[in-house]
Amino acid sequence: MSEDHTHVQDFFGARAADWDRKFPDDGPAFQRAVGEFGLRPGDRVLDAGCGTGRALAALRAAVGPTGTVLGADLTAQMLSAAQQAGRGADGALLLADVARLPLRDGVLDAVFAAGLIAHLPDPEANLGELARVVRPGGRLALFHPIGRAALAARHGRALTPDDMRAEHNLGPLLAGSGWRMTSYADEDTRFLALAVRQA
Secondary structure: OOHHHHHHHHHHHHHHHHHHHHOOOOHHHHHHHHHHHOOOOOOEEEEEOOOOOOOHHHHHHHHOOOOEEEEEEOOHHHHHHHHHOOHHHOOEEEEOOOOOOOOOOOOEEEEEEEOOHHHOOOHHHHHHHHHHOEEEEEEEEEEEOOOHHHHHHHOOOOOOOOOOOOHHHHHHHHHOOOEEEEEEEEEOOEEEEEEEEOO
16 A cells, blocks of 8 residues: 555544534535536446545435445545445445546546545546546546635645646646546635546
């Protein structure tokens, strides 16, 4: 296991039990983001880096009973917290690394990723792996319940031009990994970039 993976597991594992209590007001932001994602009944969607599964109910509602919802996370404690919150009823939970997903090529219609991109050890390759498991024309949502400036302020740091999530950086990053960015919103109350899987 890489040092990056161990760091991520240690960081989130230690915080899993209190994660939902720490961010109790994020639910409507997740629902809004999923609503803008354009999922259809019957779609097959992955919540990549699902954490405690806060998006799973909204994803299930969007794809309906005939759809497939998967939640994948690297941290067993996060998945345990998702199960304890009853979110396993909305989707199958997988202990898996999004850099090496145990899924066939093109098997999904969409990937939803909340707060994931900052934790990817090799963003271009890892976004490429997400593209691998999505059919051409399928969709990606990169989401965070607060925008870049608000998140930077929360962590006591300034925004810099080299921020990977800045529009001028993210567009080329996505293009280099098999995606075409179709919309970009960076507001105090949310960050949402949508992309389409290129053929």
